[in-house]
Amino acid sequence: MAASEQKQLEFKVPNLEGVEKPIKNVIFRVSRFDPDRDREPYYRDYEVPVYRFTTVLDGLLYIKYNLDPTLAVRYSCRMGVCGSCAMIVNGRERLACKTNVLSLNSNIVTVRPINNLPLIRDLVTDLRPFFEKHKKVMPYIIRDDIEAHQDREFLQSPAELNEYMMLTDCIKCGLCYSACPTTATDALFLGPQALAQAYRYTIDSRDAGAALRFDVVDDPHGVWRCHFAGACSAACPKGVDPAFAIQQLKKLLLYKRNAMKSRKPAPESEKVREGTSVEEVLKSMPKEWPSPPAPK
Amino acid sequence: MSAPASSGSKFPRNMRGVLGGWARVSHANFERWLYLMHRLTGLVVGLYLIAHLAETSDIVPAYLSGDENIWNNLMQSLYTPEAHAGLLIIAAFAVYHGLNGVRLFLAASGVGVGRPIRPEWPYAPVSLRSFQRSLGWLFIAVTLILTAYAFYELFVVTHFV
Amino acid sequence: MVRESTLMWIQYITGLGILVLGALHFASLTFLVQGGYPNALSYANVVYDRYEDPLWAAALEAFLALLSYHVFNGFRVLLLELNQGSGWTKAVNVTMALAAIAAFLYGTRTILVFHLGGAI
Known part of the structure; x- marks a missing residue:
């Protein structure tokens, strides 16, 4: 394409002339x-x-x-x-x-x-250190039978949902990480966001991964480097309360360590979810993904 | 953790450090002030403990040699308004650190940080408006009262009478 | 390897103990003394009423033990947050443990010299 024909990129700035005047x-x-x-x-x-x-x-x-x-x-x-x-x-x-x-x-x-x-x-x-720490606390449901029961729900009461629902609003923007006094000097500190997510998945009644997550957060640069300055909660733009979650995580480590480790995760529902079963999807999947066509 | 690609010298680490992080006070919430004071008071009282151990160890030579004046002379030299002002600060810091430590222990035990809520605009984090905040104010008041008593003992009955 | 939560649990418990024994320590310098603070630090009062009394000596010794742990573990927390170079954590842990033991032994010498009859 000739340079003269190339269409100039045009940024549309909202034209508020006639609608509003700049204040x-x-x-x-x-x-x-x-x-x-x-x-x-x-x-x-x-x-x-x-x-x-x-x-x-x-x-x-x-x-x-x-x-x-x-x-x-x-x-x-x-x-x-x-x-x-x-x-x-x-x-x-x-x-x-x-x-x-x-x-x-x-x-x-x-x-x-x-x-x-x-x-x-x-x-x-660069948000990579932030996300690496998020990954480190295993922010997903961990249980042995999660692969076997993908066609049915795990049972959870509204009260159990309320325990962590607030923390699911996290958008991982990094504002709490920026406000926290400990991250200002401690590059290895997990940060309010990761610790809050560690609590969110640990307290989830469907989860059985407390032991794994406790190993990560109960570290010299883990949850105990939080001193409850509350700056994370004050900074959060979504009303998530990492300071609350981290104190609750400390409580679990201090008083309920063994109870959480041996806790039985919520049972799966009797009702099979309607639609294609996992087995059918797996059956219809190709053994190997086709390789991309060779360049000509 | 593997170093991210942006860790080269070209890219600033952008970490705020002690003055910009621990001691950042612009727009600081109440708990953050308590946190800063907790660090400061802990550090000062901890360093005082070392000095205090050295100071009180002077009673050992006094006892062993039977010369009480070794001890009494040291106490005499520390019986000044300046030294008492220092002790007043230590007393206030120690009381504050102890009481705020109780608040932190309660918070780490899940006491006084509220129950989880569904965030609704305008957001007000539950842990920052729960019982622990009242406790913070209460402990500041108690610290002030006990500091006033320490002032009475260290100044009124010693230097003003 | 001691878990961090165990160390911090001890930190909280020693803190509570220090709060009680510290209140006693302050009281023993002020309203528990005849004549209040101006009288509290005389040699006679310090040695005969405090150090030579086994109960007071025990309280002081316990106070010292709790403080040695609490203060140097607190310093350890500050130092771990300050720097994260390789080997720093270990250096801080070892230095602070040794410093805590040194402070405890040094303070113990002051408290117990009166009971050991000058053996130290």
């Missing part, structure tokens, strides 16, 4: 860092018109589209579900997409990446 212009003081050029992050100021419903993420995208296309910002859903746009706005851990600029009551909005995770570029941090 005021706000200075966005954005932390910038380019690993190839800079040794240290620095701040650069941008002037952004702010409407009634402009969020910090809208402001950053306005900068990216209109003022400085080199700004790197990670975002996805724009409605506080994916947890990609976690950053520190005016010194406080927030989701950029859920933070209304006018609600900050400030003419200068300082935006910088979250703490305690390696900085890749501008507002983007």
Whole structure:
């Protein structure tokens, strides 16, 4: 395709002209860092018109589209579900997409990446250590018969559900990890998110993996490096309460260690789930996946 | 844990350290202040214990040689408003650390951190508005009262009379 | 290898013990003494009323034992959180254990010299 024919990429900035007038212009003081050029992050100021419903993420995208296309910002859903746009706005851990600029009551909005995770570029941090710790606590149901009974549910009472339901709202944005005082110095500390998930799966009545998870969290850099500063719960944008979960995890380790290890997981329901059975699916699956066609 | 690819020197580790992490006070919630004070008081009282062991060991030579003045002279040199101000701080820190430690022990035993709820906007984490927070305020009040008593013993009856 | 939760359980229990014995320690310096604090640290009072009384000596010795563990395990927690280099954990654990034992023995010498009749 010739270069002249190539269609120019066009970013559509919401045009609110005639619908709304900007209420005021706000200075966005954005932390910038380019690993190839800079040794240290620095701040650069941008002037952004702010409407009634402009969020910090809208402001950053306005900068990216209109003022400085080199700004790197990670975002996805724009409605506080994916947890990609976690950053520190005016010194406080927030989701950029859920933070209304006018609600900050400030003419200068300082935006910088979250703490305690390696900085890749501008507002983007490397979340891999965070997710590695999440994986480390085995955030899934562990029991011997989980493969054999995939066509029926495990029984669970509403009370048993309530024990952990709050913690399932975690979107893994990393804000608690950024707010926690221990992660600020302890790179091996599992962090509030992973520990809360360890509790969430341990207390789940369908789970029988307490012994495995206790080995992970009962470590010199595990649950006991939490000193209940509560910063994680104060920072959480979804109302999850990691501080609560970690104290409960400590309680299990102190008082119910053996009871949890020998606890019988919830039984499976008598009722077979309708639809194709696992055996049928397995039967229809090819023994080997076809290899991709050779390049011509 | 294997080092992530971004651990090279090119990429800042971005960890806040002691001053920006442990001692971060901007937008700090109440429990975070208690946590910071717990660390500080524990460190100071712990270091004081070492000094206190060295100080009180002076009674051994006094006893062995039968010369009470070895001990009494040391006590005399420490009977000053400056030393008593230090003791007042130690007393206040020790009381705070002990009481807040009880709060932390209760929290680790699942007492005072509430019951799990379904989060509803506006979110208010249950552990940060449960009994342990009232306990924190109560213990601060008790610390202040006992510190006032320590002030009475260390200053009023010694230097002001 | 001792589990971390065992160490912290002992940390909590010693903490509670220190709270009780510490209150006694403060009381023994203030309102339990004739004349209050100005009188508390005289040689006569310290030696004859406290160190030579087996009950007070036992209480002080227990206080010292609990404190040695609690303080140096607390320092260990701080140091483990400060740095995570290779070998750091082991170095901290060993140093703090030795320091706790040293502090305990040194304080014990002060308390028990009166009962051993100057044998130390």
